Amino acid sequence: SPFWAVVPAAGTGRRFGADQPKQFVRIGEQSVLAHTLQRLAAVPGLAGIVLVVADLADAGDWSQLAVPVVAVRGGAERADSVMAGLYWLVAEQGPDCWALVHDAARPGVRVADVVTLMDYCAAHDLGAILALPARDTIKTADAGAMVLETLPRDSIWLAQTPQCFRADQLLRALKEAAEQGLPVTDEASAMQAVGEPVQLIRGHWHNTKLTEPEDFPLIEWILSQHD
Ligand code: CTP
């Protein structure tokens, strides 16, 4: 079954704090979103991209890319935006296609890592996500930042995107999580909540998310590298 990317790009970028949402900020000649879409469009075998934006008037013209880009309107939370993309995908491309959900704010994603992810999903017929093993020792703490627990580092991974699942299964899991009021900050947590397995595929730190202003020079540098 075909692989489609779903790119949530409907956030406001509150923590980044620019005068426009961070995905529209320029790095070099192009917006963060353009860098992200170009990398995805370069993934061999990708059938198309569902771009989820707050306002369809800002969707842009992506007719130059190697794959079709369809724009749909997002929602209040990231999960709502992802669900909006999945509704289109399931309705127009069928329930069996794979959805590679990838943050617009991760322009440093590497084509080779996305290929590894897709190959795993296709070969095993299982959902999987890119992730990085934790380097630091991880603590849990109370509201006053007093340490509660130190977690065994060997078992800690940091989730990235793309996160790849069957479109209909993921849509059902996200709906279920929303109905139960579960806090869902990524697709994998919704799949886990309904008892589905999630495989971690080791990614690369270049695929970091533009979140705070201090991330900007780092991502500028990453995009200047040839990978
Ligand atoms: N996103 C979205 N719809 C939302 C919220 C977020 O499509 N309602 C997208 C963002 O545009 C981003 C990705 O989800 O590409 C990851 O979210 P995040 O980094 O949290 O972006 P923002 O929500 O825009 O930033 P902040 O949380 O700082 O406001």
Ligand code: MG
């Ligand atoms: Mg957010």
